[in-house]
Amino acid sequence: MTISHIKDLHHNVGKTVTLQGWLYNRRDSGKIAFLVLRDGTGLCQCVVAKNEQTEPFFETARRLGQESSLRVTGVVRANEKQIGGHELDVTGLEVVGESVDYPITPKPHGIEFLMKNRHLHFRSRRQWHILRVRATLVDEIRGYFNRNGYTLIDTPIFAPAAGEGAQTLFTVDYFGEPVYLAQTGQLYVEAACMAFGKVYCFGPTFRAEKSKTRRHLTEFWMVEPEIAYADLNGVIDVAEDFICSIVRRVLRDHRADLEFLGRDIASLEKVQKPFYRITHKDAADILRGPRAKELLEKDLSTKTARLEEVKKRIVEKEAKEKGQGIKQWERDKLIAELHELREEQGDLEVDLQNIPHHMQLAANFDPGGDLGGSDETIISRLHDRPTFVTHYPRECKAFYMKRNAQDPTRCNNVDLLAPDGYGEIIGGSQREDDLDVLLERIHEEGLNPADYEWYLDLRRYGTVPHGGFGLGVERTLAWLCGLKHIRETIPFPRMMGRFYP
RNA sequence: UCCCCGAUAGCUCAACGGUAGAGCGGCCGGCUGUUAACCGGUAGGUUGUAGGUUCGAAUCCUACUCGGGGAGCCA
Numbered sequence: 001m002t003i004s005h006i007k008d009l010h011h012n013v014g015k016t017v018t019l020q021g022w023l024y025n026r027r028d029s030g031k032i033a034f035l036v037l038r039d040g041t042g043l044c045q046c047v048v049a050k051n052e053q054t055e056p057f058f059e060t061a062r063r064l065g066q067e068s069s070l071r072v073t074g075v076v077r078a079n080e081k082q083i084g085g086h087e088l089d090v091t092g093l094e095v096v097g098e099s100v101d102y103p104i105t106p107k108p109h110g111i112e113f114l115m116k117n118r119h120l121h122f123r124s125r126r127q128w129h130i131l132r133v134r135a136t137l138v139d140e141i142r143g144y145f146n147r148n149g150y151t152l153i154d155t156p157i158f159a160p161a162a163g164e165g166a167q168t169l170f171t172v173d174y175f176g177e178p179v180y181l182a183q184t185g186q187l188y189v190e191a192a193c194m195a196f197g198k199v200y201c202f203g204p205t206f207r208a209e210k211s212k213t214r215r216h217l218t219e220f221w222m223v224e225p226e227i228a229y230a231d232l233n234g235v236i237d238v239a240e241d242f243i244c245s246i247v248r249r250v251l252r253d254h255r256a257d258l259e260f261l262g263r264d265i266a267s268l269e270k271v272q273k274p275f276y277r278i279t280h281k282d283a284a285d286i287l288r289g290p291r292a293k294e295l296l297e298k299d300l301s302t303k304t305a306r307l308e309e310v311k312k313r314i315v316e317k318e319a320k321e322k323g324q325g326i327k328q329w330e331r332d333k334l335i336a337e338l339h340e341l342r343e344e345q346g347d348l349e350v351d352l353q354n355i356p357h358h359m360q361l362a363a364n365f366d367p368g369g370d371l372g373g374s375d376e377t378i379i380s381r382l383h384d385r386p387t388f389v390t391h392y393p394r395e396c397k398a399f400y401m402k403r404n405a406q407d408p409t410r411c412n413n414v415d416l417l418a419p420d421g422y423g424e425i426i427g428g429s430q431r432e433d434d435l436d437v438l439l440e441r442i443h444e445e446g447l448n449p450a451d452y453e454w455y456l457d458l459r460r461y462g463t464v465p466h467g468g469f470g471l472g473v474e475r476t477l478a479w480l481c482g483l484k485h486i487r488e489t490i491p492f493p494r495m496m497g498r499f500y501p
Numbered sequence: 502u503c504c505c506c507g508a509u510a511g512c513u514c515a516a517c518g519g520u521a522g523a524g525c526g527g528c529c530g531g532c533u534g535u536u537a538a539c540c541g542g543u544a545g546g547u548u549g550u551a552g553g554u555u556c557g558a559a560u561c562c563u564a565c566u567c568g569g570g571g572a573g574c575c576a
Contacts, residue, residue, distance in 0.1 A: 025537080032533040049533070066526090083536085100527090101511075106537045107525050108513055112568055168574070184576095209574055210502075222576060339513070346506085350570060353505070357572080372573080415576095427576065472576030486576095497568080 001073065006042035009076050009086040018073040019044065019088065022123070023099070025106055028062035035061060035090070036083070037072055038123065046072045046088040057093045066105070067123065069096040108339055118492060119501045129257040130488055133250060134477050140249040141223050141473070144242055145200045150225060153192040155185030155201040160451070170208045170218075181206035184470060187400070187455050189226035190431060193466055194458055200225040212496050214485040215373065215423065217474060219494035226468035232402070232412040232430040235467040236388055239416055239426055240275050242471070243386060247271040250480050263482040267384075267420060276387040280371075280410070283379055283389050287365040292378050296359045300352065307348045314341050370396040371415070376423035387417045399441040400455075402430040402467070414469065422479040428469020435459040 004017035021039030028034065031050040036043055048054050048061045064070070073092035078085060103117055104124065114121045121127055145152070158174060159182040169180040185201035192199040202223040209216065225242075227234060247268055250258070258265055278286075286292055317338050358374040365375060370392065379387060391410040394403065401411040413429035432438045438459060442449050449456070477489040487493040492501065 027535045027538050029532045029535075029539085032535080034535055034538090036536085045536085047534080081536090102526090103511070105512065105526050108537095110513070110569095112508095113512070115568095205576080207575070211572095211574065212569080213571065213575095216575070220576065342514095346570095350506080354571065361572085370574090373571090373575085424576065470576060475576055 004076075006037070006039050006044045006084060006086075008041075009044065009084065009088075010078075012076045013078050013086070014076065016073065016075050016091065017088075018071055018092075019046070020071050020096075021069070023064050023066055023068045023070060025066065026062070026064055033058070033062040035064065035070070035072065037070065037088075043083045043125075044086055044088055045082050046074060046090050048090045048093070053091055054093075060095065061090075061093055064095070065099040066102040067099040067120075069099070070094065071096060115487065115493070115498060116500070122491060126261065127488060129260050130477070130481055130483065131491060133254050133257055133481055134473070134489060136250060136253050137246060137473065137477055137480065138221075140246050141202065141471070143249075144245050145198075145223075145225060148198070150198040150200045151192070151196040153185075153189055153196070153199045153201050154203065155182065155188035157182050157203070157206075159183075168207050168209050170206050183207050184222070185224050186226070186468065186470065189224055189468065190400075190455070190466065191458055193226040193228045193468070194462070194464070197228050198225070210496055213373070214487075215475065215478075217486060217490065217493055217495055220486075220490065221473035222470045223473065224468060224470040226466065228466045229464050230430070230467045231465050232390065232414060232467060235428050235430060235469055236277065236390070236414055239388070239414070239428065239469050239471075240273055240386075243275075243416070243426075244271060244273060246476070247480070258481065261481050261483075263480075264420075268480065270385055271419075272385070275385050275416070276383050277390065278379075278387060279390050280392045281367065283371060283375075284365055284367040286379060286382065287362040287375055288367075291382060292362045293359065295378060295382060296355055296362070300355050303348050303352055303355070307345065307352065310341050310345050310348065314338060314345065317341070368393045368395070373423060376415075376417050377421045380417040380419055380423055381421045383417070384419055386419055388414050389417060390414045397429070399445045399447065400429075400431050400438070402432045402465075403434075403437055403441075412467075416469075418476070418479040420479065420482070422475065424472075425475045425479060426469050426471045428467065430465065430467035433459060433463045433465055435463070 002012075002015065002017045004012055004019060006019060006021070009017070019037055019039055021037045023035055024038040024043055025036040026033065033048040035046040035048060037046050048058060050058045054061070071094040072088060072090055074088035074090040077087050077089055079087040102120070104114070104120055122131055142152075158172065158179045160179055169183055171178050171180060183205055185203070185205070189199050189201050200223055203221065204219055205222045206219055208218065225238065227238065230238070251265070251268060255265065258268070354374075358378070361372055361374055362378055371379070371389065379389065390413065391404060391407070392413050394401070394409055394411045397411050397413055401413045404410040404412055411429065414426070415424050416426035417423055418425045432441060435456060438456065439449060442452060474486045474489040477483075478486050481489070483489065487495065
């Protein structure tokens with residue numbers, strides 16, 4: 001018995017192999033059954049024709065429940081028309097584990113149901129493609145820093161006191177004392193880069209922000225490189241090279257997955273150096289100026305027109321579906337189309353409701369404030385390559401960011417906005433390396449200097465210019481795969497109000 | 502914390518003040534090339550919870566719970 005994986009079937013045409021997997025879907029008629037098998041490496045249709053050889057298990061085969069686990073033996077045959085390009089003519093079948101009433105059917109399901117069944121949901125094709133890209137993204141993140149002379153430093157998940165602000169932290173009872181789940185490893189990698197030069201940490205990070213949006217998780221993965229002797233431009237150069245490397249690798253290894261997901265690959269191919277570099281002031285001018293207004297007005301009119309079109313088609317299809325003398329398959333098709341149209345209608349209505357608000361937010365943008373989510377989307381959509389936004393007002397940024405020498409109201413920080421409206425995927429800065437300025441900032445923020453003694457030591461014993469950034473894995477993956485929602489980018493999403501399964 | 506939307510069969514939805522339905526999934530039967538297969542039959546409901554209005558409520562009103570999206574905050 002030769003065990004094969006579906007991805008390797010092209011080496012085995014004409015040979016008898018055994019596949020081990022799960023039943024993805026089944027169709028049967030009286031004397032032939034089609035079993036679509038899934039083995040984690042791909043899908044393959046296995047054909048069970050009723051004959052003397054298959055007689056002992058034919059009845060079993062045509063009654064198998066979706067997701068039954070199976071060992072299927074058969075002869076590999078090339079068939080261009082089939083998924084994966086191959087088919088198996090079955091000669092033997094072993095049921096490893098039965099599956100009765102599998103909850104996720106090949107029909108449409110609502111998101112709440114799918115999230116409750118997340119432990120099964122990622123057996124589905126779309127989720128499988130996404131999580132495969134995630135695995136490569138994570139590998140490339142590690143690979144990039146390992147290749148380029150960075151030392152991995154694991155930072156603690158239990159953190160004393162706040163890194164930036166206690167309101168966004170989860171509290172844990174640590175032998176009777178409150179400690180927090182880390183929302184960043186940054187302060188620790190700063191210490192480490194003074195020992196190793198170039199370092200990075202990579203792991204889960206936790207934010208207790210009460211955000212219910214498509215961009216937020218309470219538990220997400222972040223990689224944070226930190227570089228000694230780097231100034232802001234040094235940090236930006238690394239971020240640019242790093243992003244290019246990630247995009248190249250994903251395009252190289254996952255073109256088929258991206259195509260399945262419907263990603264506009266040409267847009268990813270444009271991700272080349274140099275990225276745009278603008279200042280916070282430039283961004284403010286764009287938001288308050290005519291380009292942002294034009295973009296949103298155009299949005300408003302195209303989406304209004306589209307909504308009318310969608311509504312019209314819904315009415316037409318509803319009438320047709322209720323009409324007499326149409327075939328069952330035509331009715332099914334109409335119902336499926338109606339389902340999609342209604343979903344699009346819902347999305348458009350929400351967008352149209354939000355656009356005027358977003359226009360106002362942009363037009364009245366406070367040049368002394370942080371960019372909001374909708375502002376980032378606007379800047380992002382006005383650029384066809386990733387865009388660095390630098391030099392934010394000091395007050396809206398963390399205490400550890402380096403004060404700008406020319407304009408002390410600003411700091412040497414950078415956010416990277418992904419194109420296509422995906423917004424912020426990187427936040428970073430040059431760090432404040434001057435002890436006195438850092439102390440001043442700690443006081444300004446109302447923080448207790450005693451909590452930061454060890455951090456202040458880094459400025460007492462051989463301080464150097466240094467900086468780094470954090471990249472959010474899930475937001476990056478959502479952008480790479482062209483997903484509407486971040487919850488599909490992590491195997492078991494943790495969101496406000498959801499921590500099952 | 503605030504704003505908008507929603508909750509009907511296992512799932513996706515319909516019924517829009519007057520007898521709770523369909524498709525899928527399940528079960529039974531039919532069909533040798535299906536692609537979300539198809540055809541026939543069958544089981545499946547305290548309409549999220551608690552009040553209220555009404556002769557009559559899935560439908561109208563109030564509160565709550567849960568979910569979706571957005572603001573703030575952020576990767």
